[in-house]
């Protein structure tokens with residue numbers, strides 16, 4: 028198992044407890060929030076966006092309970108650029124805040140119905156208040172991907188001058204592609220190299236993870252993620268995908284211990300009541316299941332033929348499925364696991380029968396079915412006796 032590639036200065040700010048819970052219809056119990064925060068902390072996630080104090084008493088109590096855990100991870104709370112919101116964060120014992128402002132003309136005009144100068148002044152007021160209270164501040168540029176570059180640079184310079192700690196570039200609608208993301212972040216890095224950039228992406232076109240990684244490659248050092256990619260509409264960039272993608276596609280290690288990803292994903296899936304698809308990248312139960320004859324043969328000879336990383340790295344294990352697309356190598360291996368030695372010529376004969384059964388039942392075969400085929404009783408198997416594997 029390889030947990031540590033060259034380690035980097037990338038900070039994962041996981042927002043499962045904020046944007047993840049904004050998934051329409053999702054509500055975490057206080058107990059689940061605590062358990063999720065503890066798990067994320069224990070695997071080394073450096074920062075948790077943990078909620079929105081302005082939502083009221085119950086949310087504040089939940090945030091306070093997280094503060095009281097004394098985690099290693101920094102807790103950061105989301106706020107509008109309003110002094111009372113920030114005061115509510117302070118009242119929860121929070122020492123780091125995201126101060127969010129819509130920054131595109133579309134949202135400035137049509138959502139908050141204000142002007143660029145209002146945004147500028149409101150940023151100064153809110154950031155000034157937060158800094159007077161000694162808070163760590165990420166300034167959130169909502170809808171930054173549709174904003175004017177020069178205006179973003181102006182806001183970043185205000186942030187820097189007033190002691191803000193970083194700027195969050197949000198692709199709020201998930202409309203960028205990785206090339207666009209790379210160019211936007213690169214240009215902002217070059218314009219204001221002294222201010223750290225955080226990337227927050229959405230998955231509306233299935234590009235959230237790719238866009239996050241593109242942002243990191245362009246120089247962002249903070250990345251927002253959510254477990255299982257929960258989040259508004261099509262969700263955010265998935266923690267497990269970003270961490271494993273950075274590690275294996277970019278040789279950048281976040282230092283996060285990935286071997287509990289499957290356990291974490293199952294927990295969040297249950298807590299959010301959002302099922303985890305078997306094919307879910309990185310953590311789905313089937314992502315290391317091999318059926319196709321040529322793949323199975325390759326994997327059995329050496330797993331690296333068809334696996335981008337060792338399943339143990341994320342707490343999964345490999346399985347060989349016998350079904351319609353199987354070949355003799357996979358079948359021999361499966362019978363061997365059942366304690367039965369099958370020759371290649373026997374396997375070739377059996378493959379034909381396996382295919383017929385799988386075609387009829389439209390499912391992989393169970394050990395019991397394979398035993399019956401081996402004993403020559405396959406034709407007796409009634410279709411309705413087959414279980415789903």
Ligand SMILES: CC(=O)SCCNC(=O)CCNC(=O)[C@H](O)C(C)(C)COP(=O)(O)OP(=O)(O)OC[C@H]1O[C@@H](n2cnc3c(N)ncnc32)[C@H](O)[C@@H]1OP(=O)(O)O
Nearest residue numbers: 049079081082107108109127128129138139140169199259
């Ligand atoms: C892109 C994102 O994910 S941002 C995070 C979004 N998350 C949420 O909305 C979940 C939690 N939200 C809530 O509980 C509520 O919306 C609250 C507590 C924040 C605000 O509730 P309410 O006061 O009832 O107002 P409502 O929900 O209608 O919010 C709209 C108001 O916020 C203002 N607003 C929106 N964003 C901002 C901002 N970043 N800074 C300042 N004001 C803002 C709007 O202009 C509007 O004010 P107006 O009525 O004067 O035009």
Ligand SMILES: O=C(O)CCC(=O)C(=O)O
Nearest residue numbers: 127167168169170197199
């Ligand atoms: O911090 C912000 O500005 C908003 C973050 C967000 O959830 C978004 O823009 O999608």
